[in-house]
Amino acid sequence: MARRFPELAEMKQAFGGLVQSICAAHRNEVYLLTDGPDVRPIVQHLRSEYDARVAAVFAEDRCSAEGVYFNYYVFDQTGNPQFLIVQAPVSQEDARFPSLAAEIPAVNWQEREIQDWFGLVAEGHPNPRRVALHDNWPDVAPLRKSFAIDTVLPPFEGERHIYRPTLGEGVFQIPVGPIHAGVIEPGHFSFAVAGEPILYLQLRMFYVHKGIEKRFEQLPVNRAVYLAESISGDSSFSHGTAFCQAVEQAAEVEVPARARQMRTVLLELERVYNHVADIGAIATDVGFVIANAHASRLREMILCLNEELTGSRLLRGMICPGGVRWDWTSEQMDKCVEVLRVFAQEFGGLMRIIETSDSTRDRLERTGTLTPEKARDLGIVGVGGRASGVDRDARRDHPYAAYDPATLRVPVYQEGDVLRRMQVRVDEIWQSLELIAAAKAALAEPGSHRVPVSSIQPDRCALGVVEGWRGEILHWIRTGDDNRLERCKIKDPSLNNWPALVEAVQGNIVPDFPVINKSFNLSYSGTDR
Amino acid sequence: MFKILRKTAQTGLVTIGYPKKTAHLSTQFRGAPRFAFSGWRDARPAAEACPTAAISIQESDGARRVTVDYGLCVYCGQCAEADPSGAVEMTREFELAALDRRNLVLTAEYAVDNEGIQYDLKKLHHGYWPVEETSEILERNVRARIRQVLGRSLAIREVDAGSCNGCEVEITALSNPIYDAERLGIHFVASPRHADMLLVTGPVTRNMELALLKAYRATPDPKVVVAVGACGISGGIFGRNYATLGGVDQVVPVDVFIPGCPPRPEALLHGILLAVGRIEQKGLPQ
Numbered sequence: 001m002a003r004r005f006p007e008l009a010e011m012k013q014a015f016g017g018l019v020q021s022i023c024a025a026h027r028n029e030v031y032l033l034t035d036g037p038d039v040r041p042i043v044q045h046l047r048s049e050y051d052a053r054v055a056a057v058f059a060e061d062r063c064s065a066e067g068v069y070f071n072y073y074v075f076d077q078t079g080n081p082q083f084l085i086v087q088a089p090v091s092q093e094d095a096r097f098p099s100l101a102a103e104i105p106a107v108n109w110q111e112r113e114i115q116d117w118f119g120l121v122a123e124g125h126p127n128p129r130r131v132a133l134h135d136n137w138p139d140v141a142p143l144r145k146s147f148a149i150d151t152v153l154p155p156f157e158g159e160r161h162i163y164r165p166t167l168g169e170g171v172f173q174i175p176v177g178p179i180h181a182g183v184i185e186p187g188h189f190s191f192a193v194a195g196e197p198i199l200y201l202q203l204r205m206f207y208v209h210k211g212i213e214k215r216f217e218q219l220p221v222n223r224a225v226y227l228a229e230s231i232s233g234d235s236s237f238s239h240g241t242a243f244c245q246a247v248e249q250a251a252e253v254e255v256p257a258r259a260r261q262m263r264t265v266l267l268e269l270e271r272v273y274n275h276v277a278d279i280g281a282i283a284t285d286v287g288f289v290i291a292n293a294h295a296s297r298l299r300e301m302i303l304c305l306n307e308e309l310t311g312s313r314l315l316r317g318m319i320c321p322g323g324v325r326w327d328w329t330s331e332q333m334d335k336c337v338e339v340l341r342v343f344a345q346e347f348g349g350l351m352r353i354i355e356t357s358d359s360t361r362d363r364l365e366r367t368g369t370l371t372p373e374k375a376r377d378l379g380i381v382g383v384g385g386r387a388s389g390v391d392r393d394a395r396r397d398h399p400y401a402a403y404d405p406a407t408l409r410v411p412v413y414q415e416g417d418v419l420r421r422m423q424v425r426v427d428e429i430w431q432s433l434e435l436i437a438a439a440k441a442a443l444a445e446p447g448s449h450r451v452p453v454s455s456i457q458p459d460r461c462a463l464g465v466v467e468g469w470r471g472e473i474l475h476w477i478r479t480g481d482d483n484r485l486e487r488c489k490i491k492d493p494s495l496n497n498w499p500a501l502v503e504a505v506q507g508n509i510v511p512d513f514p515v516i517n518k519s520f521n522l523s524y525s526g527t528d529r
Numbered sequence: 530m531f532k533i534l535r536k537t538a539q540t541g542l543v544t545i546g547y548p549k550k551t552a553h554l555s556t557q558f559r560g561a562p563r564f565a566f567s568g569w570r571d572a573r574p575a576a577e578a579c580p581t582a583a584i585s586i587q588e589s590d591g592a593r594r595v596t597v598d599y600g601l602c603v604y605c606g607q608c609a610e611a612d613p614s615g616a617v618e619m620t621r622e623f624e625l626a627a628l629d630r631r632n633l634v635l636t637a638e639y640a641v642d643n644e645g646i647q648y649d650l651k652k653l654h655h656g657y658w659p660v661e662e663t664s665e666i667l668e669r670n671v672r673a674r675i676r677q678v679l680g681r682s683l684a685i686r687e688v689d690a691g692s693c694n695g696c697e698v699e700i701t702a703l704s705n706p707i708y709d710a711e712r713l714g715i716h717f718v719a720s721p722r723h724a725d726m727l728l729v730t731g732p733v734t735r736n737m738e739l740a741l742l743k744a745y746r747a748t749p750d751p752k753v754v755v756a757v758g759a760c761g762i763s764g765g766i767f768g769r770n771y772a773t774l775g776g777v778d779q780v781v782p783v784d785v786f787i788p789g790c791p792p793r794p795e796a797l798l799h800g801i802l803l804a805v806g807r808i809e810q811k812g813l814p815q
Binding site for chain 1: 532533536537540543554555556557558559578579580581603604605606607610687688689690691692693694695696697698699700701702704705706707717719720721732734735736737740744760765766767768769770771772773790791793
């Protein structure tokens with residue numbers, strides 16, 4: 001195991017005046033304040049000496065309060081539940097910071113997002129073009145405090161995005177989107193192909209950018225929970241939980257054991273209904289439609305159970321800061337056990353059908369391969385990461401709710417193809433059923449399901465992390481006056497993982513694109529916010 | 530092959546009978562809230578608790594206008610929880626789709642005393658402000674004509690103009706063996722050029738405005754547009770901001786509004802059938 005994160009004395013010795021202070025804001029959250037925007041030596045040190053990974057990079061406008069912008073670099077380490085957050089001031093007058101993207105490709109989009117949303121400049125970025133605003137937008141910095149959320153921008157003019165030309169004999173481009181053939185979210189894909197194989201894929205995302213991070217700054221916390229649920233509809237409960245965990249951390253509220261068990265049940269139900277739908281969709285995309293008919297029936301089974309347990313098929317309205325809104329009756333819990341018993345039986349049957357189909361396996365194996373090296377360099381998280389050797393799962397690495405890191409098994413494969421991404425989902429569904437059964441047993445003891453979170457101190461920072469079914473979800477907040485938020489940063493796993501798709505499709509044929517895309521199944525809304 | 534057939538035989542028929550039969554809802558399902566307007570003494574706690582400002586209050590001298598907008602409501606139940614008097618209760622009603630945006634809005638005009646207690650309900654009407662009923666007869670004629678042209682088959686192009694993908698989860702469910710919209714002659718098509726209906730989820734983002742307009746223009750006449758979910762109707766919790774334009778009707782004309790967050794599959798079927806005149810409008814719970 002790598003060495004635990006350093007103490008202040010060691011950092012001061014190594015970096016002298018560059019390190020201002022280190023403070024432990026919460027049990028698993030340490031902030032390291034630097035002297036200026038150049039964090040390269042510190043980042044280098046943390047990566048080489050401590051084997052740390054940059055989980056997220058984001059900015060905050062503190063110009064009116066502290067006269068500077070801050071960049072935050074969130075680090076974590078395998079086997080250490082603590083996050084180390086490097087906080088680097090960027091001055092108003094010279095709004096530049098050195099880019100890390102050439103060294104750490106995983107921060108490529110995130111640094112460009114800071115450029116687009118805060119008007120800061122990532123110096124030395126290998127590809128500094130816009131990502132989070134389209135090229136036809138005027139020069140605005142929407143997340144600066146001086147920018148009013150209801151600003152009406154003039155009609156857009158000019159090119160939305162200039163794609164890089166791909167040249168060569170017989171090479172041509174296939175533009176797809178933003179409206180796709182199926183019921184899918186919007187995004188534009190530009191394929192450069194030579195015959196059938198894909199040479200190069202370019203993505204244009206952020207079609208569904210809704211200004212969510214800015215919107216968070218307007219709502220009181222109890223209403224903002226509903227905004228968190230609407231970041232990515234299929235991950236309503238995971239995003240809601242990540243948000244509430246951040247709020248509870250800031251308010252220093254301990255969630256009762258019963259609520260933690262109930263959250264675990266619901267987080268796992270969300271995983272199960274999405275994973276089983278994805279397994280069906282992967283089967284459909286290789287022409288095995290009957291498997292999808294069964295899989296979508298199984299998903300429906302869980303959605304109905306969700307409604308039975310929370311009143312909402314997508315688990316909405318259940319999470320709240322301090323616990324969950326309603327306790328369960330014994331009838332509801334019996335129903336849960338019964339539905340999952342039938343589900344387990346049926347799911348076993350479905351997998352036997354899929355696994356014994358040679359032609360399905362033939363289409364999935366060695367299709368859309370993402371090598372472990374690329375997955376590591378790009379910082380791929382979640383299902384896509386675990387299928388490519390990235391042994392990471394926030395349920396084990398940063399335990400929350402009622403997860404026990406000692407017993408949680410994380411399925412990891414090295415091959416990185418569509419088949420393994422499906423297999424990770426299969427393994428996780430079986431484990432989810434066990435986790436729900438264990439939580440159900442613990443729920444036999446009565447207890448409180450909610451503690452009040454009345455008023456929250458202003459100017460508290462906190463991080464909430466949840467392993468959603470797609471991967472690691474981070475919510476970072478700074479509280480403000482009147483139970484409002486000064487800033488809420490959301491990082492959906494999709495933001496990390498889109499570049500993986502670009503790598504995975506190379507050399508594959510265009511007709512395999514849908515199944516490769518589905519095997520990652522990323523959220524456009526979660527990415528675009 | 531044998532395994533597959535055996536599994537099919539074991540599974541049997543799973544499709545529901547809605548809309549011919551009533552929908553099977555769980556006991557816990559949260560549908561539309563119902564407001565006992567005449568006995569409601571204080572709307573302020575409910576309005577305060579509402580995450581999307583679906584319940585809004587306008588105060589003027591000795592009077593209060595309380596507006597409930599089902600096109601903004603996300604059916605969370607916070608209002609019922611916050612109102613101490615029990616004048617707000619959650620129902621299991623979900624067939625809320627409306628042909629007119631105003632039919633999703635109820636406004637109650639109250640006289641209030643010094644403490645802010647509503648002691649007299651003066652008036653209750655649809656819409657944010659009282660308006661004369663519009664040319665509904667004309668609308669009915671148009672609808673009959675659409676029905677004639679489209680017959681019993683309907684081709685839908687779904688357009689996500691900015692949704693969180695919650696609505697897409699439920700729209701996708703319409704094609705599964707449980708809801709099986711094909712049994713009603715409804716199918717989803719890949720191009721707006723093949724479509725009779727655009728089923729649009731929102732809020733419409735600035736970046737999707739052009740794509741939505743192009744899809745609308747590419748859809749052959751006669752066509753109908755259905756706005757799905759709180760965001761598609763009004764912008765929902767996102768509202769209007771630098772990146773969003775609000776509801777679908779800000780960009781293209783909308784024929785039917787389906788409330789919900791997201792609307793359950795039966796509610797989607799109800800709204801779609803309402804748009805082509807194959808089912809009746811139900812109205813709000815009162």
